[in-house]
Amino acid sequence: MEYPEIDKYASLKSPIHKFDPRAKILTFSSLIFLFVFVDDILLATINLIFAFTLLLISRLPLGFVFDRMKPVFLFVLPILVIMSLTVEGSELVRICGVAVSYEGVRYGTLITARAIAAVTLALTMLGTMRFDTTIKALYMLKVPGTLVQMMMFTYRYIFVLLYEFSRMRRAMSCKGFVLKANRYALSMLGNLLGMLIVKSYERALRVHKSMISKGYTGSPGTITQFNMAVKDYVLAVSIIGTAILLRMYSVILSVVS
Amino acid sequence: MHISYGVLSFPVVAVGWCVTLALLAITLRWGTKDRGIAEEIPKVSVMTGAFFVASLVHIPVPPTSVHLILNGLLGVVLGVLAYPALFIGLTLQSLLFSFGGIDALGVNTMNMGVPALIAYGVFRTGCRRGAPMALLGAICGGLAIFASAILMAICLITTGKEFVDVAKVAVASHIPIMIIEAVITGSVVAFLAKVEPEMLPVDKEDERR
Numbered sequence: 001m002e003y004p005e006i007d008k009y010a011s012l013k014s015p016i017h018k019f020d021p022r023a024k025i026l027t028f029s030s031l032i033f034l035f036v037f038v039d040d041i042l043l044a045t046i047n048l049i050f051a052f053t054l055l056l057i058s059r060l061p062l063g064f065v066f067d068r069m070k071p072v073f074l075f076v077l078p079i080l081v082i083m084s085l086t087v088e089g090s091e092l093v094r095i096c097g098v099a100v101s102y103e104g105v106r107y108g109t110l111i112t113a114r115a116i117a118a119v120t121l122a123l124t125m126l127g128t129m130r131f132d133t134t135i136k137a138l139y140m141l142k143v144p145g146t147l148v149q150m151m152m153f154t155y156r157y158i159f160v161l162l163y164e165f166s167r168m169r170r171a172m173s174c175k176g177f178v179l180k181a182n183r184y185a186l187s188m189l190g191n192l193l194g195m196l197i198v199k200s201y202e203r204a205l206r207v208h209k210s211m212i213s214k215g216y217t218g219s220p221g222t223i224t225q226f227n228m229a230v231k232d233y234v235l236a237v238s239i240i241g242t243a244i245l246l247r248m249y250s251v252i253l254s255v256v257s
Numbered sequence: 258m259h260i261s262y263g264v265l266s267f268p269v270v271a272v273g274w275c276v277t278l279a280l281l282a283i284t285l286r287w288g289t290k291d292r293g294i295a296e297e298i299p300k301v302s303v304m305t306g307a308f309f310v311a312s313l314v315h316i317p318v319p320p321t322s323v324h325l326i327l328n329g330l331l332g333v334v335l336g337v338l339a340y341p342a343l344f345i346g347l348t349l350q351s352l353l354f355s356f357g358g359i360d361a362l363g364v365n366t367m368n369m370g371v372p373a374l375i376a377y378g379v380f381r382t383g384c385r386r387g388a389p390m391a392l393l394g395a396i397c398g399g400l401a402i403f404a405s406a407i408l409m410a411i412c413l414i415t416t417g418k419e420f421v422d423v424a425k426v427a428v429a430s431h432i433p434i435m436i437i438e439a440v441i442t443g444s445v446v447a448f449l450a451k452v453e454p455e456m457l458p459v460d461k462e463d464e465r466r
Contacts, residue, residue, distance in 0.1 A: 004353035032262070036262055036358070037270075071261070071354060075260070111264055146341075179314075179317065190447075196311065197456070198453045208300060
């Protein structure tokens with residue numbers, strides 16, 4: 001079990017780290033949504049390079065970022081393989097009697113490029129600020145208070161519950177329990193999860209009472225202040241502007257020529 | 258199960274977000290009408306945390322390993338509030354571990370949340386008819402994963418006809434998860450019925466009547 005340390009490197013110094021959290025969230029989210037619906041493979045590659053440039057500017061350790069990208073690769077690479085082998089189209093090469101189609105490879109590569117560009121952006125955004133800052137910035141961006149509070153509490157209790165769960169698992173493995181995919185081990189795991197749920201439920205009742213006693217009414221409050229400076233507006237506009245220019249590169253090229 | 262960045266087309270993403278936002282508004286209003294939002298937020302959050310932790314367990318199924326989703330169990334324990342709980346859980350999984358894309362968040366929540374609501378309905382109806390709880394839990398756990406896999410396949414195929422074979426492989430790879438979740442949900446429900454029966458929706462509903 002690993003702790004979700006997405007903001008391990010939030011204390012580094014770089015222009016992206018200094019970027020105002022609200023402006024950063026808006027800028028990077030618009031970039032992600034601009035990049036994931038691209039249909040042109042050349043444009044997808046340019047976007048990928050753009051995303052990596054932002055990552056390099058942010059000075060996050062590359063090993064950390066690549067390690068966090070693994071789930072995306074695990075989802076996208078099977079798609080690339082299956083599509084290359086099954087999509088009908090003109091034959092590119094033939095491996096052991098199975099035709100690899102050009103269309104399949106093209107579409108698969110397009111999806112891979114879009115996915116990697118988007119996840120690079122997301123990790124650059126999240127890795128350069130503390131996670132509680134992200135949540136507070138979301139609240140200031142008018143995300144509904146109920147959802148923001150639930151996200152905050154859940155994030156806070158993940159660490160407590162992870163600790164508690166790994167303690168219970170350690171106790172079980174001390175008594176010789178090994179997790180396998182058979183009926184006995186799974187029903188034991190079921191009991192373990194049931195116990196975690198019961199403990200969490202009791203904890204939730206206590207948390208609720210202590211929050212009521214401190215005057216909680218269900219409305220969120222934060223004392224954090226963010227200050228948007230001119231440089232934040234300039235940075236946001238220039239990043240989004242570059243992305244839009246890249247998106248329209250074919251139009252611009254035809255006008256120039 | 259968690260659809261990643263850049264896979265779905267714009268119409269599918271848009272529909273997913275619309276369905277999710279509408280269902281979030283409905284379930285939050287419906288789920289908090291009895292006891293108020295101030296009471297439900299801390300409880301649902303801690304429970305969401307528990308399910309988040311449970312979904313990090315990797316079960317070795319040679320040659321790989323699968324991780325639990327537990328949307329059926331979430332539906333049984335939290336009722337309609339399972340939908341916002343899944344939304345928060347999936348958001349955090351996407352932000353903290355890159356499981357699932359931010360663009361696909363609406364679709365992923367729909368694919369897992371709607372089966373959770375179905376599981377809640379099946380569990381309540383079954384309990385009222387007096388079916389054995391452990392069996393009912395197993396059915397809900399398996400059914401929820403099955404419905405999620407089918408919904409995911411529909412989302413992939415509506416994105417493009419190139420995805421037909423990908424969707425077939427994806428559904429096939431969910432069969433072991435379905436069996437594992439059925440066994441685990443059955444045993445968790447049996448455990449809860451013994452240890453903390455007030456957490457299951459049946460007794461609560463009957464008392465109120």
